[in-house]
Amino acid sequence: MRRGIQKILIANRGEIALRVIRACREMGIRSVAVYSDADRAALHVLMADEAYRLGPAPATESYLRGDLILDLARRSGADAIHPGYGFLSENADFAEACQRARVVFIGPPASAMRTLGSKTRARQAADAAGMPRVPGSVSGLASAAEALQVAAAIGYPVMLKAAAGGGGKGMRAVTLPAEMEAAFQTAGSEAERSFGSSEVYLEKLIERPRHIEIQLIADTHGNCLYLGERECSVQRRHQKVIEEAPSPVVSEALRRRMGEAAVRLAQSAGYVNAGTVEFLVAGLEPANPEPTSPAFYFLEMNTRLQVEHPVTELVTGLDLVQMQIRVAEGDPLPLGQQDVQLRGHAIECRIYAEDWQNGFLPSPGRITRLAQPAGPGIREDSAVYEGWVVPLEYDPMLSKLIAYAGTREATIARMVRALDEYAVGGIKTNLGLFQRILADPDFRAGKIHTGYLQQLLASDATAQSSVAQRQEPEAVPEDVLALAAAFFVASRETPPPASEAPASRWAAAAHREGLRA
Amino acid sequence: MTLWLDIGGRLRKVELPANHATASGVVTCLVDDRPLQVDAQRLTPGLLSLLLLDPPANPTSPDPNSPNPNPPPDLQYRCILDLSPEGDAVLVNGQRAPFALADPRSLRARRGAGAGADGPRPVKAPMPGRVVRLLVAAGDEVAAQQGLVVIEATKMQNELKSPKAGRVARVAAQVGETVQSGDILAVVE
Numbered sequence: 176m177r178r179g180i181q182k183i184l185i186a187n188r189g190e191i192a193l194r195v196i197r198a199c200r201e202m203g204i205r206s207v208a209v210y211s212d213a214d215r216a217a218l219h220v221l222m223a224d225e226a227y228r229l230g231p232a233p234a235t236e237s238y239l240r241g242d243l244i245l246d247l248a249r250r251s252g253a254d255a256i257h258p259g260y261g262f263l264s265e266n267a268d269f270a271e272a273c274q275r276a277r278v279v280f281i282g283p284p285a286s287a288m289r290t291l292g293s294k295t296r297a298r299q300a301a302d303a304a305g306m307p308r309v310p311g312s313v314s315g316l317a318s319a320a321e322a323l324q325v326a327a328a329i330g331y332p333v334m335l336k337a338a339a340g341g342g343g344k345g346m347r348a349v350t351l352p353a354e355m356e357a358a359f360q361t362a363g364s365e366a367e368r369s370f371g372s373s374e375v376y377l378e379k380l381i382e383r384p385r386h387i388e389i390q391l392i393a394d395t396h397g398n399c400l401y402l403g404e405r406e407c408s409v410q411r412r413h414q415k416v417i418e419e420a421p422s423p424v425v426s427e428a429l430r431r432r433m434g435e436a437a438v439r440l441a442q443s444a445g446y447v448n449a450g451t452v453e454f455l456v457a458g459l460e461p462a463n464p465e466p467t468s469p470a471f472y473f474l475e476m477n478t479r480l481q482v483e484h485p486v487t488e489l490v491t492g493l494d495l496v497q498m499q500i501r502v503a504e505g506d507p508l509p510l511g512q513q514d515v516q517l518r519g520h521a522i523e524c525r526i527y528a529e530d531w532q533n534g535f536l537p538s539p540g541r542i543t544r545l546a547q548p549a550g551p552g553i554r555e556d557s558a559v560y561e562g563w564v565v566p567l568e569y570d571p572m573l574s575k576l577i578a579y580a581g582t583r584e585a586t587i588a589r590m591v592r593a594l595d596e597y598a599v600g601g602i603k604t605n606l607g608l609f610q611r612i613l614a615d616p617d618f619r620a621g622k623i624h625t626g627y628l629q630q631l632l633a634s635d636a637t638a639q640s641s642v643a644q645r646q647e648p649e650a651v652p653e654d655v656l657a658l659a660a661a662f663f664v665a666s667r668e669t670p671p672p673a674s675e676a677p678a679s680r681w682a683a684a685a686h687r688e689g690l691r692a
Numbered sequence: 693m694t695l696w697l698d699i700g701g702r703l704r705k706v707e708l709p710a711n712h713a714t715a716s717g718v719v720t721c722l723v724d725d726r727p728l729q730v731d732a733q734r735l736t737p738g739l740l741s742l743l744l745l746d747p748p749a750n751p752t753s754p755d756p757n758s759p760n761p762n763p764p765p766d767l768q769y770r771c772i773l774d775l776s777p778e779g780d781a782v783l784v785n786g787q788r789a790p791f792a793l794a795d796p797r798s799l800r801a802r803r804g805a806g807a808g809a810d811g812p813r814p815v816k817a818p819m820p821g822r823v824v825r826l827l828v829a830a831g832d833e834v835a836a837q838q839g840l841v842v843i844e845a846t847k848m849q850n851e852l853k854s855p856k857a858g859r860v861a862r863v864a865a866q867v868g869e870t871v872q873s874g875d876i877l878a879v880v881e
Contacts (some may be wrong), residue, residue, distance in 0.1 A: 447763075528846070537846040538819050540873065543775045544738055544783075565871075567821060571846035598783050600738070600774035610786075651769065651784045653699070654723045655744060659771035659782045660791040661695050661706035661721070662740055664734050666713065 179504035180204055180279060182254045184248045185219070187259030188238060190558045190575060191480075192219035195257045198496040201297045209239035209244060213566040215658045218558040225251055232568045238262045241269040248278050255279035255503060257496075261570070264479040265292050281503040283448050283478050290444040291476040301473040304440040309455065309471040311378035314338075320361040322377055323352055329379045330615050335359060337366035338374040345369055348380055381472065383624035384455040386410065389437040390487045391450045392498055394508045399441050401434030401492050403517045405483055408623040409612060411535070416628060417612060418483035419522045420490045423583055423621030424459040433471055440476065449484075449499050451477045460622065482525070482575065485556060489521035489579040520586040521579045524594070526557075528571040530603040539565040545601025548593035552586075565602060573604065583621070587613055611635070698794040718745060738773035741785075776818075778874040812881040813855045817871045821845035825866060832860045834880060841865055841877045854880050 183199050184207040185192045188429030192208060196219060199206040208223035213232035220226045227247045231239040237243075241263055246427045248256055256278055258264035267288040273280035282288070291297050299307050310329045315338050326333045326349065335358055337345025345359040345366030359375065367373040385408045393399035406422035407415045423435070437452035453474040484495050498585070530536045545561040565571060576597070577588035591613050597606055612618050615631060694707045707722040716808070718731050731743035744767045772783040781790040821843040828840050839851040858880045865877040 285785060533818070534850075535850050536818055536850055537821075539845055540777065540820060544772055546739075546772065565846075567845045569846065575784055598770075598772050598786070598843060600772060600781075600783060601776045606786075628866050649785045652730060652744075653702070653704075654726075654743060655769050655771075656784055656787070656789040656791075657697060657699055657704040657706050657723050658721060658728065658732070658744075659740060659742055659769070659784055660728060660780075660789070661698050661708055662712070662734075662742070662771075663738070663773045663780075663782065664695055664697070664791075664793060665693060666734060666737070 177508075179502060182207060182253045183249065183257050183281070183500070184209065184244065184251060184253035184278075184426065185223070185257050185259065186238065186244045186263055186503045187257070187261070188214055188217060188219055188558075188569065189572070190556045191482075193222055193558045194556055195259065195496055196222050198494065198500065202497060202500065204500070207247070209238075209247055211568070213568050218560060218563070227251065228445075232566070234262065234569065241266065241272055245272060245276050245278065245592070248273075248276065253278065255281055255500075257281040257499070258479065260479050260482055265477070267292065270614045279503050281499050282522045282588050283446050283450060285577065286460060287441075287446045291440070291446065291450070296518065297476055298473070300444055301440060304436070304443045305683045306436050306440055306473045307471060309378045309381060312376045315374035315376055316359070319356045320631040322359050322375075323355050325377050326352065326355065332380040332382070334378050334380040335375050336378060337362065337370055345375065381455050383626060384457050385424070385623065386415075386453065386474070386514050386625050387425060387433070387456045387471070388451050388453040388481075389433050390481075390484070390495075390507065391437055391441050391446070391452065392495065392502065393441055393447050393450070394502045395447055395505055396507045397442075398508045398511075399438045399446070400510070400512050400515060401438055402487050402493065402495075402515055404430060404433060405486055406623075407483065408625055409618070409628050410625050411628050411632075415483065415525065417522065417524055417609070418486055419520065419583070419586075420486040421517055421520065424456075431469070436471075436473075440473070446478075448502050449480050449495055451481050453477065455625075482572075483523050485554060485575060485577045486521035486523050489554065489577065490517045490519055491515060492518065496650060512527040513548050519579055519581050520583045521577060522583075522586050522590050523577045524590065524609045525572055525607075526574040527574055527605050528565045528573050528602050529605055531601075531605040531608040535605075536603075537571050538603035539567050539571060539682045540602045541565075542599060542601050544598060546596065546598040547574075548576070548596035550590050550593070550596075551576070553577065553593050573599070584619075587619060696794045697791050699791045700789050703794055738775075740771040740773075742769040742771050743767070744769065760864075812879050813858075814860055814876045815840055815852055815855065815878045815880065817843060817873055817875045817877055818850075818852070818869070819843075819845050820872050821850070823865045823869045823871060823877070824849060826863060826865065827851070828860050828863065828878070830860050831863050834858065834860055840880075843871065844852055852877060856880060 182205040185195045196206040205224045206221045208226040209229045210217060210220050210226060211232050230240060239262055243350055256273055261345050263269040266281050267285040270280045270285040290300055298308060322428050332348055332350040335347045345362050347362040348528050349355055349358045350532060359508060362375050365374040366375055379427055387404050387406050389404050390402040391399060403420060404425050405418050405420045407418045408416040433454060441450060454471040455474050456471045458470050488495055528538045532536050541564045542559060546557060554577040559573050576593060576654055578586050578593055580586040594606055594610055697704050697706060705724050709719050712719060718729055718790050721728050721730055729745035733741040735741060769784050774781040774783050779790050779792060781788050823841060824844045825842040828834055834854045836857045837853045840854055841852045861879040861881040863878045
C-alpha cells in the first residue's frame with residue numbers, strides 16, 4: 176500500500192485525462208474519470224478505474240462545475256484532483272474549494288495562481304522580480320498626445336492594444352508619430368465595439384518575435400527547477416500548432432538567463448508544482464544565437480501543466496505528471512538543477528479535426544478509419560479510436576503526435592515519416608498542414624516567428640497551385656485511385672469469400688508438430 | 693464486372709475480372725480499356741494493399757526477347773476507404789480522392805449543363821453543428837459572399853456565405869437547431 180495519494184479524480188477529458196490516468200496506473204494510484212453526456216463513450220472513461228457522470232454536454236454544466244466535481248471526489252473517496260489543462264485548471268477559487276474540502280489540488284496554491292495567473296498582477300510581479308517585459312504604458316492612455324509621449328520615450332514602432340482585449344481586436348501598429356492620432360481613434364472605437372471599453376495602452380512593437388517558454392517545477396520545500404525551453408512560434412491565431420524542444424536558437428547561456436529569471440518569478444510568488452513562463456524573444460536568428468540587446472520579454476505565466484509538456488519530457492527524460500503527483504504528496508524534487516540535462520530533440524504536432532484547406536472549418540463527426548503511426552521515437556498522446564464520434568462541444572484536438580530523435584533534422588524526418596503512416600477517415604484533419612510546414616525550407620532552417628504560419632499560408636494562397644505542384648513527384652497515378660475505388664465498390668457489392676483461416680492452418684500444423692515430438 | 697466511377701470529377705471506366713474477389717495473386721484489370729496487372733490484397737474491409745505490376749509511368753521493354761536490364765518496380769500502394777457523410781473517398785499513400793458510382797449518361801448530362809449559376813443554389817452545412825444566428829430572412833436581397841447563417845461547432849462560430857448574388861428563396865434553419873453535414877440551411881435564387 177502506497178503512502179500519500181491513493182486515488183485521483185481527473186477533472187478533465189480527452190488526451191490529457193488519459194495522460195493522467197496512465198501516470199496513476201504506473202504509480203499504483205486508482206483513477207477516477209468524470210464525463211459529460213457527450214463523453215460516455217470517450218476513451219478516458221474506458222481507461223479509468225471508476226467513472227462518474229457529471230452532467231449535460233456543455234462544459235458550463237459539466238467540466239466547469241467545480242461543485243459537482245468535489246461532490247464526486249467525496250463520493251468516490253478520491254483524495255486528490257488533477258485538473259489537467261483548460262476547464263478548472265487555472266481557477267483559484269476551485270483550488271481553494273478543494274483545500275476546504277480536504278482534497279489535494281494537484282497544482283499551485285490558490286495564492287500563487289492569483290498572483291501569476293492574472294495578466295496585470297503578473298506584470299507587477301515580473302517587474303518586482305526584475306524580469307524584462309515589453310516596454311510601454313501599464314495603464315490606459317488618456318489621449319493621442321499622451322500616446323505620442325510614451326511612444327517617443329520607448330521608440331517606434333509601437334503597438335496600441337485594447338486593455339480589455341484579445342484576439343487581435345483593437346490593435347493597431349504605429350510606425351510614425353504622424354499615424355498616431357488616427358490609429359489611437361480607430362483602436363479606441365474598435366475596442367469599444369468589441370469589449371465595451373475604449374481603454375487602450377501602448378507597447379513597443381516586437382517585430383517577428385519568437386514564442387519561447389520555460390518549463391518549471393517547484394516543490395513544497397523551496398526548490399524550483401527550470402527544465403529547459405520549448406519553442407512554440409508556429410502558431411495560428413495565437414493557437415500553438417507545432418512545439419519543439421529545445422529551441423533551434425537558444426544557447427546554453429540564454430537558456431540559463433531565461434530559466435533563472437523564470438525561477439525567480441515563481442519563487443517570488445511562492446509557486447509550487449508545474450508551471451510555464453512564456454516569453455517573447457526578439458532578434459534571435461539561427462545564424463545569430465547571441466543577441467546583444469536584452470532579447471526576451473515576459474509574456475505571461477501558465478499556472479498548470481501545458482498541452483506541449485511531452486516535448487520537455489522526451490528531452491529531459493522526466494515524467495512531469497508523475498512529478499506533479501509526487502510534489503503534491505509533499506515529496507522533495509528528486510533531482511537538482513545540475514542534474515537536468517537536455518538530450519536530443521522533440522517536436523509535437525497538434526492534430527485537429529479541421530479542414531485546413533477550407534478556412535480551417537472544424538470537422539467533427541465519426542472517425543470511420545484510423546491508422547496511427549508507430550515505430551522508433553514516436554509518441555502519441557490521444558484519446559481517439561476508430562468508430563468514435565468527435566463531439567461538437569469541445570476543442571477539436573484529436574491527438575498530439577510527438578517525434579523524438581538525436582538532432583532536429585532527424586526529428587523532422589521522423590515526424591514526416593510518422594505523418595505518412597497516419598491516416599484518418601470520416602473527418603477532415605490538419606495532417607496535410609504539418610507535411611506542408613515540415614517541408615518548408617524556413618521551418619527546416621529554424622527561421623520561424625509568431626507570424627510565420629500566417630505568412631506561409633498567405634504565400635500558398637497566392638501561389639494557388641503550389642500544393643499540387645509540390646506533390647507532383649510522388650503523386651499517386653490516377654489509375655491507382657480508380658482501381659482502389661473500384662475494388663472497394665466491388666467488395667461492397669460482392670460479399671468477401673469464406674476465409675481460408677490461415678490461423679487454423681497454423682494451429683493444425685503446430686498440432687501435427689506436437690504429435691510428432 | 694464493369695464500374696463507372698466519378699473520381700474527383702473525372703469519369704473512369706474500370707473493369708475487374710469476374711473472380712476478383714476470390715482470385716489471389718495477379719489479375720488483369722482494364723482502366724479506360726487499358727490493361728493493368730495488379731495484385732489487390734484486402735487486409736480488412738476498408739484496407740487494401742495494391743501492387744501495381746505494370747506501372748503506366750514505366751512502359752516495359754518493347755522487345756520481349758532482350759530482358760530489360762531495369763525492369764519497372766512493383767509499386768505498392770496503401771489504400772484506405774474513407775467513408776464520411778459528405779461522400780466516399782479513397783486515401784492512397786496519404787492522397788485523398790473522393791469517388792462515387794456514376795451513371796455515365798447522367799454524368800455527361802451534368803457536365804453539359806454547366807455549374808448552374810442561374811438557378812437556385814442551396815447553402816449546405818459544411819459540418820455538423822448548431823445554428824446560432826440567422827443573418828437574413830426569406831425574401832432578402834443578398835450579395836455574393838454575404839453571410840447568411842452562423843453555425844457553431846467545437847466552440848468556433850462559422851459564417852456561411854451566399855454562393856451568389858440574388859434573393860433568399862427560403863431559410864430552412866432555425867436558431868438553436870442541430871444540423872448535420874450536408875443539411876440545406878438556406879436557398880438563394
